[in-house]
Amino acid sequence: MPTSPSDPSSFGPPADASSGPLADPLFDPLFDLAVIGAGPAGLAAAVTAADLGLRCVLLDGGQGTGGQYYRHPAPGLGAARPDRLHHHWSAYTGLADRLAAHERAGRAAFRGGHQVWALERTGDGFAAHVTRGPESTDRATVRSRSVLLATGAYERQLPFPGWTLPGVVTAGGAQAMLKAGLVLPGRRIVVAGSGPLLLAAASSLVTAGAEVPAVVEATAYLGYARRPGVLAGVPGKLVEGAGHGGALLRHGVRLRPRSAVVEAHGTDRVTGVTVARLDARWRPLPGTERRIDCDALAVGHGLLPQIDLATELGARTRTGPDGAVALAVDARLRTSVPGLWSAGETNGVGGADLALAEGELAAYAVAGALPEAGTLRRRSRLRAFAELMAAAHRPGPGWTGWLRPDTDVCRCEEVPVAAIREAVDDLGAGDPRTVKLLTRAGMGWCQGRMCGPAVACLAGSAPGSASGGPGPDRRPLGCPVPLSQLAAGPSPESPAS
Amino acid sequence: MRRRTPAGLVEAEPGPAHHIEFDGRPVPALPGQTIAAALWADGVLAWRTTRVGGKPRGAFCGIGSCFDCLATVDGRPNQRTCLLPAEPGTTVTTQEGHGRADLAV
Numbered sequence: 368m369p370t371s372p373s374d375p376s377s378f379g380p381p382a383d384a385s386s387g388p389l390a391d392p393l394f395d396p397l398f399d400l401a402v403i404g405a406g407p408a409g410l411a412a413a414v415t416a417a418d419l420g421l422r423c424v425l426l427d428g429g430q431g432t433g434g435q436y437y438r439h440p441a442p443g444l445g446a447a448r449p450d451r452l453h454h455h456w457s458a459y460t461g462l463a464d465r466l467a468a469h470e471r472a473g474r475a476a477f478r479g480g481h482q483v484w485a486l487e488r489t490g491d492g493f494a495a496h497v498t499r500g501p502e503s504t505d506r507a508t509v510r511s512r513s514v515l516l517a518t519g520a521y522e523r524q525l526p527f528p529g530w531t532l533p534g535v536v537t538a539g540g541a542q543a544m545l546k547a548g549l550v551l552p553g554r555r556i557v558v559a560g561s562g563p564l565l566l567a568a569a570s571s572l573v574t575a576g577a578e579v580p581a582v583v584e585a586t587a588y589l590g591y592a593r594r595p596g597v598l599a600g601v602p603g604k605l606v607e608g609a610g611h612g613g614a615l616l617r618h619g620v621r622l623r624p625r626s627a628v629v630e631a632h633g634t635d636r637v638t639g640v641t642v643a644r645l646d647a648r649w650r651p652l653p654g655t656e657r658r659i660d661c662d663a664l665a666v667g668h669g670l671l672p673q674i675d676l677a678t679e680l681g682a683r684t685r686t687g688p689d690g691a692v693a694l695a696v697d698a699r700l701r702t703s704v705p706g707l708w709s710a711g712e713t714n715g716v717g718g719a720d721l722a723l724a725e726g727e728l729a730a731y732a733v734a735g736a737l738p739e740a741g742t743l744r745r746r747s748r749l750r751a752f753a754e755l756m757a758a759a760h761r762p763g764p765g766w767t768g769w770l771r772p773d774t775d776v777c778r779c780e781e782v783p784v785a786a787i788r789e790a791v792d793d794l795g796a797g798d799p800r801t802v803k804l805l806t807r808a809g810m811g812w813c814q815g816r817m818c819g820p821a822v823a824c825l826a827g828s829a830p831g832s833a834s835g836g837p838g839p840d841r842r843p844l845g846c847p848v849p850l851s852q853l854a855a856g857p858s859p860e861s862p863a864s
Numbered sequence: 865m866r867r868r869t870p871a872g873l874v875e876a877e878p879g880p881a882h883h884i885e886f887d888g889r890p891v892p893a894l895p896g897q898t899i900a901a902a903l904w905a906d907g908v909l910a911w912r913t914t915r916v917g918g919k920p921r922g923a924f925c926g927i928g929s930c931f932d933c934l935a936t937v938d939g940r941p942n943q944r945t946c947l948l949p950a951e952p953g954t955t956v957t958t959q960e961g962h963g964r965a966d967l968a969v
Binding site: 443448449534544575813816817 | 868869870871872873874875876877878879894895896897898900901902904905909910914915916917919920921922923924925926927928929930931932934940943946948949
C-alpha cells in the first residue's frame with residue numbers, strides 16, 4: 368500500500384499537485400520502476416511501463432524530456448515548427464502526450480533536473496542518488512524496486528592539433544545548441560570525424576543557414592556494403608540517410624570520404640582547417656593536405672555508451688565492433704545485475720529507432736508481460752544494423768599519425784601527447800589508469816570522457832591491441848557532486864547502511 | 865531572399881529579448897536560451913582561460929559533459945554555461961584559471 372514518505376520535500380514537488388488525483392499514489396517512496404534518462408529509450412520505457420500498470424518515475428538531468436536526440440527549443444523561444452530540426456518528430460510528441468496523460472492520472476512522474484550520480488542496491492531494490500539542477504543546488508534519493516538505465520551516449524573525441532581552439536565544437540554539441548538554443552557556432556562550419564551523426568549534423572546546420580564547405584569522413588562508407596542483407600532489413604535507415612544526403616546535395620555540401628581534419632588553425636578562435644586523405648587504417652597520407660577556411664568546426668568520432676551507473680554496480684560489459692564498451696544484456700534486456708535493465712545506446716550505439724524499440728521491450732520485460740512479436744523483430748533488425756554501422760566507423764589505429772608532441776590530449780588538465788608518450792614509453796604505463804596517475808590525463812572535470820579513448824589508444828590498451836582492450840571506465844560518481852551533499856550522509860528515505 | 869536562420873527555420877516567435885551582462889557589457893538573450901547560446905548568438909566563442917596555458921575556451925560538447933564552458937556566473941565560478949539559463953540580469957565573467965583567485969594567500 369502507498370505510504371507517505373518521511374520527507375516529501377526531498378522528492379521535489381509533484382509536477383501537477385493541484386490538479387492531480389486526490390490520493391497521489393506516486394507519493395510512495397518506493398516506485399515499481401525508476402527509468403533513468405528521458406530520451407527515446409527512457410520515454411518509450413516509462414510510457415509503456417505505465418501502460419502495463421507499473422508505478423514509474425522518469426528521471427533526467429535536463430529540465431524537460433527528449434534527451435539529446437529529441438532536444439528542442441525551450442517554450443520561451445516560441446518555435447512553431449520544431450519538427451524541422453528533427454527526423455520523425457511525431458514519435459516524440461506521441462510519447463510526450465502519453466506521458467502527460469499518465470502523469471495526470473498519477474501513474475507516472477517525470478522529474479526533470481534530476482542528475483543521478485550513483486545507483487545503490489538496497490534490500491528492496493535500488494536507491495538512485497540525485498543531485499538537482501544545473502548548479503547542483505540540492506539532492507534527493509529516489510527509491511524503486513527495479514531500474515531501467517536509458518542514459519544514452521556521449522561523443523567519442525580524438526584529439527588533433529588545434530582541437531582546443533574556440534569554435535571547434537563537437538558535432539553533437541553543434542546539434543544540441545542549434546536544436547535547443549537556435550544558435551550556430553559560426554557561419555562557415557566544417558563538419559568532420561566519423562559516423563552517421565556527421566551527416567545529420569551537417570544537414571541540420573545547412574538547413575538552419577550555415578555554410579558547410581565540407582563533410583570530412585574518415586571511413587570510405589564501404590563497410591556498409593559488406594552486409595546488404597542487413598541494410599535491406601532497415602529501409603527506414605536508408606530513407607533517413609537519403610534525406611540527409613538530399614539536404615547536403617541541395618546545399619552543395621561536398622562529402623570527403625577517407626579524409627580527416629588533421630589540424631585546426633587560429634590563435635583565439637578557429638580560422639581554418641587542414642584536411643588530409645587517410646589510408647584504410649586512418650593514417651594521414653603526406654602530400655594530400657589542403658586548407659579550408661572556416662569559422663567553426665564540428666567534429667566527432669561516433670558515440671560512446673554512458674554506462675557508469677551500471678558498471679559501478681558490477682554489470683557485465685561487452686566491447687562492440689566500434690571498440691566502445693557497452694552493457695551486456697540478455698534477450699529481455701536484463702543486465703547481469705538483478706533488477707537492472709538497460710535500453711538503447713547503453714547496449715551499444717544504434718540510434719533512436721532502436722532505442723524506442725528497446726525501451727518498449729524492456730518495459731514489457733520489467734512488467735513480466737509478453738511484447739509484440741513485431742517489436743521484437745524490429746529490434747533485432749535494427750540491432751544488426753547497429754553492429755554493422757559500428758564496424759563501419761570503427762576508428763583505425765593510424766589516427767595518431769596526425770598528433771604532434773604538443774597537442775593537448777586531455778583538455779581539462781592540459782596534458783600534451785609528449786607527456787603521455789613519456790609515461791608509456793619511458794615510465795612503463797600500459798593502461799589509461801596508470802597514465803592518469805602519472806600525467807593527470809583524465810583526472811579533470813570531465814573525468815576522462817573527452818580524452819579517454821585517445822589515452823587508451825596511446826597507452827596501447829585500445830581494442831584490438833595486445834592487452835586485449837579496455838574494461839569499462841570507472842567513475843564512482845556519475846557527475847560532479849558538491850562535497851556538502853556527500854558529507855550530509857544518507858537522504859532521509861535511504862535505508863541505513 | 866531572406867537569409868536562412870535557425871529561428872526562421874523553426875518559425876520561432878520568441879518572447880521579448882532581455883539582456884545578460886558579459887564582462888561588463890550587455891549581451892542580448894532570448895527567453896529559454898542558455899548563457900552559452902546567448903553568447904554564441906552574439907559571436908562570443910570563449911569565456912574562460914585555462915589554468916596551465918591561459919588558453920581561451922568556450923562551449924565544446926554543448927550538453928554538460930566536457931566542462932569546457934565553465935564561467936563565473938553571478939560571482940560563482942565553475943558554472944556550466946551550456947546548461948544554465950540566461951536570466952534577465954545574469955552576470956557572466958570570463959573565468960581565469962580555476963576561478964578562485966580570491967582564495968589565494
